[in-house]
Structure formats: C-alpha cells, structure tokens
Amino acid sequence: MKQSKYIVKENTPLSPRMSRLRLLGDSSAITRPGQFVSLALPGFFLRRPFSVCDWDASGVQLVYEQVGKGTGAMRALKEGDTLDVLTGLGNGFDLDRAGASPLLVGGGSGVSPMLGLARRLLVRGVKPTVVLGFASRDEVILREDFRLLGVTPLFTTADGSFGLRGLVTDALAGLEPSFFYACGPVAMLRAVAEKCEADGQLSFDARMGCGFGVCMGCTRMTQSGPKRVCRDGPVFDKEEIVWED
Amino acid sequence: MGRLSVTLCGVELSNPVIPASGTFGYGHEFAELFDLDRLGTFSFKGTTAKPRFGNPAPRIAEASAGMLNAVGLQNPGVDAVIAQELPKLAKVFHKPVIANVSGFSVEEYASVCAKLDACPQVGWLEVNVSCPNVHGGGMSFGTDPAAAAEVTRAVKAVAAKPVIVKLSPNVTDIVSIARACEDAGADALSLINTVLAMRIDLKTRRPVLANVTGGLSGPAIFPLALRMVWQVSQAVKVPVIGVGGVQSAEDAVEMMLAGATAVQVGAANLVDPRTCLAIIDELPAVLDRMGVQNITEIIGGAHG
Numbered sequence: 238m239k240q241s242k243y244i245v246k247e248n249t250p251l252s253p254r255m256s257r258l259r260l261l262g263d264s265s266a267i268t269r270p271g272q273f274v275s276l277a278l279p280g281f282f283l284r285r286p287f288s289v290c291d292w293d294a295s296g297v298q299l300v301y302e303q304v305g306k307g308t309g310a311m312r313a314l315k316e317g318d319t320l321d322v323l324t325g326l327g328n329g330f331d332l333d334r335a336g337a338s339p340l341l342v343g344g345g346s347g348v349s350p351m352l353g354l355a356r357r358l359l360v361r362g363v364k365p366t367v368v369l370g371f372a373s374r375d376e377v378i379l380r381e382d383f384r385l386l387g388v389t390p391l392f393t394t395a396d397g398s399f400g401l402r403g404l405v406t407d408a409l410a411g412l413e414p415s416f417f418y419a420c421g422p423v424a425m426l427r428a429v430a431e432k433c434e435a436d437g438q439l440s441f442d443a444r445m446g447c448g449f450g451v452c453m454g455c456t457r458m459t460q461s462g463p464k465r466v467c468r469d470g471p472v473f474d475k476e477e478i479v480w481e482d
Numbered sequence: 483m484g485r486l487s488v489t490l491c492g493v494e495l496s497n498p499v500i501p502a503s504g505t506f507g508y509g510h511e512f513a514e515l516f517d518l519d520r521l522g523t524f525s526f527k528g529t530t531a532k533p534r535f536g537n538p539a540p541r542i543a544e545a546s547a548g549m550l551n552a553v554g555l556q557n558p559g560v561d562a563v564i565a566q567e568l569p570k571l572a573k574v575f576h577k578p579v580i581a582n583v584s585g586f587s588v589e590e591y592a593s594v595c596a597k598l599d600a601c602p603q604v605g606w607l608e609v610n611v612s613c614p615n616v617h618g619g620g621m622s623f624g625t626d627p628a629a630a631a632e633v634t635r636a637v638k639a640v641a642a643k644p645v646i647v648k649l650s651p652n653v654t655d656i657v658s659i660a661r662a663c664e665d666a667g668a669d670a671l672s673l674i675n676t677v678l679a680m681r682i683d684l685k686t687r688r689p690v691l692a693n694v695t696g697g698l699s700g701p702a703i704f705p706l707a708l709r710m711v712w713q714v715s716q717a718v719k720v721p722v723i724g725v726g727g728v729q730s731a732e733d734a735v736e737m738m739l740a741g742a743t744a745v746q747v748g749a750a751n752l753v754d755p756r757t758c759l760a761i762i763d764e765l766p767a768v769l770d771r772m773g774v775q776n777i778t779e780i781i782g783g784a785h786g
Contacts (some may be wrong), residue, residue: 238514240756277753282700283544284753307544321754446542446551447752451507453527453556454542456535463535463556468511 238325238449239266243296245318248311251378254302255346256312258287261296266325269332270354271420271440271472274299275448277321281307284323286448286467288346288420288440290379291353297324300349300378326448327471330354330438335363336415340437342405342429344370344421350440352382354418359386366412367391370405370425374398406432430475437475441466485776486765488522488744490721491644491669493578493605495522495744498777499734499761502725502748503528503582503608503648504553508567512751513574516759525580525746526567528610529598531590533559537615538692543681548700548727549749550679552615552693555584560594568603578605580646584613588636591623596640605644609637612650612675614697624650624675627662634666644669646723651703651710652678660714672723672746673714674707699749701727708740715741715782729757731764738777739784 243262250256267274267289274297275284285307287299303309314320330350335358343351348369358365367390371377377399383390391408392400401408405421406428417437419429426439443466446454450468457466458479464470486497501512501524508526509518518524536556543550557563560583571579581598585591591609598604611624611633623629630647637645647663649656651674660671676697681690689695707726715722724742728734729750737745750757765777774780 238511240515240754281544282546282548282749282753283542323755444540444542446549447505447755449755450511451505451527452542452551452752453504453536453553454551455539456541456553456556457539458535 238323239263240321240323243320243322245314245316245320246296247316248314251300252376254376255300255378256303257290258299258301258311258314259296260299260320260322262322264292264294264297264324267292267297268325269329270357271329271350272325272327273448273471275323275326278307278310280310283446284448285311286326286445288350288471289353290349291356300346302346323448327467328469330418330440330472332357332361334416334436334438335365337363338415339363339365340409340412340414340417340433340435341365341367342417342419342421344405344425345372345376347421347425347440348379350420351418352379355383355386355388359388366414368393368405368408370394370421371399372396405429409433427480430478438472439475439478440472441470443467443471485769486762488778490723490744491606493644497522497762497765498738498744499758500524500580500723500744500746501751501758502746503580503610505748505751508563509571509575512755515755518575519577520759520762522744523577523580523605525582525608527557528555528582528584528613529557529560529563529594530555530584530586531560531594533557533562540690540692541696543690543696545679545681545698545700545702548698548702549752550681550691550696550698551676552691552696554615554693555613560597564597564601568601572603579603580606580608582608582610582648584610586616588633591633592636592640595637599641599643606646607637607641607643608646608648608672609633610648610675612648614650614652614676614678614695615693621650621652624659625653627658630659631662631666634663634668638667646670646672648675649673649714650675651706656710657713657717660718664718664720668720670721670723671714671718672725674703674710674726677703677706699727701729703727704733708736711737711742712740712784716785731761731768734761734765735768735772735780738780739782741782741785743781
C-alpha cells in the first residue's frame with residue numbers, strides 16, 4: 238500500500254454509464270492485475286475503491302461506472318486535477334496459475350481488470366480467451382483496447398444487440414480453459430464458477446470502509462473463515478468461496 | 483517529557499493522539515505507511531472471548547460528514563489475539579497498547595480482561611460497554627448505570643492494569659453513567675462511542691445497512707462528543723479520553739480544552755491513514771499560535 242498524489246490526465250466517457258480515468262502518479266505499489274486503488278473525492282467522506290484497469294510506470298487507468306453521487310461527481314474531474322490515492326490495494330490475480338490457455342471473463346464494469354490481466358499474460362507468451370458481457374450494445378467498452386493488444390474478445394449482450402445474445406456463461410460452451418479469471422456481479426461470478434470445471438480466481442466487489450484491511454466493513458465468509466475483501470481479496474480462489482449471495 | 487507528553491493513568495504517552503479501536507486493526511496495516519512508534523499508543527480492535535464473524539453485509543454506509551458502521555465486533559477471539567496478533571504487533575510497535583474488550587456477559591468481560599491484563603504488551607484495558615451494533619451485549623451494559631458499574635467492578639477485580647471504560651452517547655444522561663463507572667473503580671473514561679443512526683436507500687426503499695442501524699462516526703459527531711466530554715470531565719476526577727470526529731490538531735486541542743487528557747481518532751484513520759501522524763506533526767504549531775508551551779496546560783482550559 239502506498240499513499241500518493243495523482244494528477245488527472247484524461248476523464249472520458251466510454252458509454253452512457255462508464256468512463257475512463259487516466260491518472261499520472263507513482264504506480265510502484267501495484268504489482269498484479271486485479272489490485273485496486275482508492276480515491277479521496279472532495280466533498281465525500283469515504284474513499285471510493287476502483288479496480289485497476291491497466292497501469293504502467295507513468296500511472297494507472299481506471300474504468301468507473303456512474304452508480305451514485307460519488308461516481309457522478311467523478312465525471313466532473315478535469316485534466317490537471319489532483320487526487321489523493323491509496324494504491325496497490327488488495328491481492329490481485331495470480332498469473333502463475335494461468336496455464337497454457339486461460340479464460341478471462343468480465344461482466345459490466347468487471348471487464349476493467351481483464352485488460353491489464355490480458356496484457357500481462359501476453360507478455361508471458363500466454364494468449365488468453367476473453368469473454369466480455371454487457372447488457373446491450375451501447376454499454377460495450379474496451380473493444381478497441383483489446384484489439385490493440387491483439388486479442389479479439391467474445392462479446393455477449395443480454396438483449397442480443399451486439400455479439401452473442403445472452404450471458405457470459407452462454408459463450409463458455411466448448412471452452413476447456415486451463416484456468417479462469419472472472420470479475421463482475423456476484424450472480425455472474427457464481428454462474429461462471431459453476432459452469433467452468435477448471436480452477437479459477439474470482440474478483441469480488443464490496444462496499445468498503447477503509448479499503449486496506451482495518452475496519453472489517455467488507456468481510457466475506459470463506460471456506461477458511463472470515464476474509465476481508467479489501468485485504469485478503471478482492472480475488473479469491475474458486476475453491477475458497479462460500480456462495481451465500 | 484516533551485511538550486506533547488501527557489500522562490494517562492500513570493503511564494506517560496509521548497503525545498495525546500490515540501488511534502481508536504476498530505479503525506486501526508491490530509496495527510500491522512498502518513506499519514506499511516509509517517513508524518508506529520511515532521504514536522503514544524493505540525487501541526486495538528475490540529476483542530471478545532470467542533471468535534466473531536460480525537454482522538451481514540452491507541456493514542458500511544456513508545453520511546454527509548461521516549460514516550455508519552455495523553461491523554458487529556468481528557474479531558478472532560482473545561486467544562487468537564494473544565497467540566497471533568500481539569506477537570506480530572511486537573515487531574512493529576514497541577510501546578504499551580490499549581486492549582479494547584467487549585462482551586455479552588459480566589463474566590465474559592472479566593475473563594477476557596484477565597487474559598489481556600496478563601500480556602506485557604498491554605498497558606491499559608479499554609472496556610467497551612457501548613457497541614451499538616450487537617444484540618444482548620455491548621451497549622446494553624453502557625446504557626444503565628448499575629450494569630456499567632457491575633462490569634467495571636468485575637474487570638477491576640481481575641485487572642492489575644488501568645481500566646478505561648468506553649461510554650456510549652446513546653443515553654439520556656451520560657454523566658450518571660460516567661459517575662457510576664468512576665465509583666466502581668474505573669481509572670479513566672473514554673467517550674464517545676458511535677451514535678446510533680441509519681440510512682435508507684431510495685432505490686430499494688430499504689435500510690442501507692443489513693443490520694438496519696449502525697454507529698455514526700466522523701466529523702458529524704464532533705460537537706456532540708465535545709459537549710459530552712465537557713459535561714463528563716466536569717463531573718468526574720478520573721481522566722477523560724475525548725473520542726468522536728477528531729480530524730485535525732485543532733480538533734484535538736478543542737477536545738483537550740473541553741477536558742480531555744488525551745484524544746482518540748477513529749473514522750479519520752479509514753479515510754486518511756496518516757491522520758494521526760499529521761495531527762501529531764501539526765500540534766506544536768497550534769500550541770505555538772496559542773502561546774502554550776506544554777500541551778498539558780490546556781487540559782480543561784475551557785472550564786475557566
């Protein structure tokens with residue numbers, strides 16, 4: 238964990254509800270895809286945690302969905318604005334478990350960390366299969382980013398307006414991945430975990446107080462006892478998860 | 483003694499700024515960001531006899547100038563705290579720590595306190611009779627003078643270390659509870675714990691917190707806490723630790739002017755984990771502006 242000042246480089250809408258935020262600053266505490274950062278927003282008491290979409294030595298990019306007042310206020314952030322950021326939070330995905338043919342599944346704003354994960358797998362010479370699910374065509378994001386990586390994701394939309402009609406699980410038939418990584422709504426994570434016979438890791442969202450493991454606000458029960466989503470997660474091994482939601 | 487030093491129940495603190503229980507874990511996470519020995523002490527996560535999972539999610543909600551929590555005393559239980567957390571803490575913190583204790587019966591408070599009292603790292607016991615988020619324990623002891631006194635007496639009977647009783651603001655007359663604890667032998671009082679509160683989600687039309695209610699903390703409660711510190715410190719002879727919404731060195735000074743010997747910082751640690759350090763660093767300049775040499779000179783200063 239590090240606390241740093243970040244400068245807004247870009248804040249661009251990607252869809253009616255999602256935006257991309259590029260921040261310049263010290264990213265040295267981020268060591269794995271699937272980790273997150275937590276932003277202090279002027280006028281709001283609690284920080285807001287966001288999965289890191291991708292990062293390099295100059296900073297990070299985040300994808301955020303406007304769900305409430307805090308993320309609504311984030312839409313007004315402008316180039317040059319300064320933010321206090323806690324970085325390098327959470328455990329992130331374990332790339333060593335990927336095997337030869339990993340599967341990456343993202344749903345909605347949960348597609349965000351899959352970009353950074355795909356990039357780092359490719360650096361290791363591992364080409365992942367990527368499945369990204371959205372509600373409809375106008376919510377599809379990061380298509381061009383994946384294309385620039387040389388990855389062609391399988392897209393699903395619930396209303397069939399883009400890609401395969403249905404849910405991400407409808408795109409998994411016939412796939413026999415060596416391992417899977419998933420991020421998205423809990424219902425999606427559970428469906429993916431049940432559909433995939435392979436081992437996998439799943440990243441959970443949670444309402445957090447601190448984001449670094451001290452307030453016990455985001456605890457989930459697991460097979461090995463209570464775990465803090467922010468500190469022991471947000472990524473959990475499939476076999477560790479207790480599905481109570 | 484430095485100019486920020488205060489004495490709490492006979493033990494000197496290098497400064498009066500104490501991270502509050504439940505906002506500092508068992509210290510390790512903060513040790514990644516700064517040298518914990520800069521603190522005078524801190525109060526560790528509320529500990530019970532048995533491990534507790536706590537309440538269902540969501541446990542956290544936001545407010546205009548603060549937050550609500552309904553964690554429900556999640557902790558690994560006193561035996562695991564002693565076997566695992568305290569040895570880990572010994573590597574990063576080299577001063578006596580405040581052991582925060584909660585319970586569901588007088589016997590539980592006494593047995594947990596007896597175990598922690600025997601730990602050399604523990605300098606004080608802080609008895610939480612004020613948790614608003616558990617049922618049949620915690621706050622039910624702190625809203626009745628006789629029950630609060632009974633817990634205090636039971637803990638004092640087994641403890642060699644100073645006993646701090648942490649009081650609830652969710653009462654009609656905090657002074658009567660404070661006096662009952664003092665009469666029962668409390669060596670100090672800390673106040674306030676969180677204020678019982680709730681939020682409702684307009685989309686679902688249901689309470690935000692799964693527990694329905696939670697405890698409000700943060701700057702929203704600072705003036706309320708200050709008023710209670712003022713009232714209690716006038717009424718008792720034992721030292722008072724001011725807790726509630728402290729975010730800055732000015733807030734800390736205000737609490738001490740109201741009668742606090744030391745202050746605890748809670749919710750602010752979750753938002754800016756360096757808050758306590760920032761307050762410690764800023765205090766000398768605030769004292770300079772006030773023309774005060776030693777911080778002990780301002781304790782109770784507003785009472786005239």
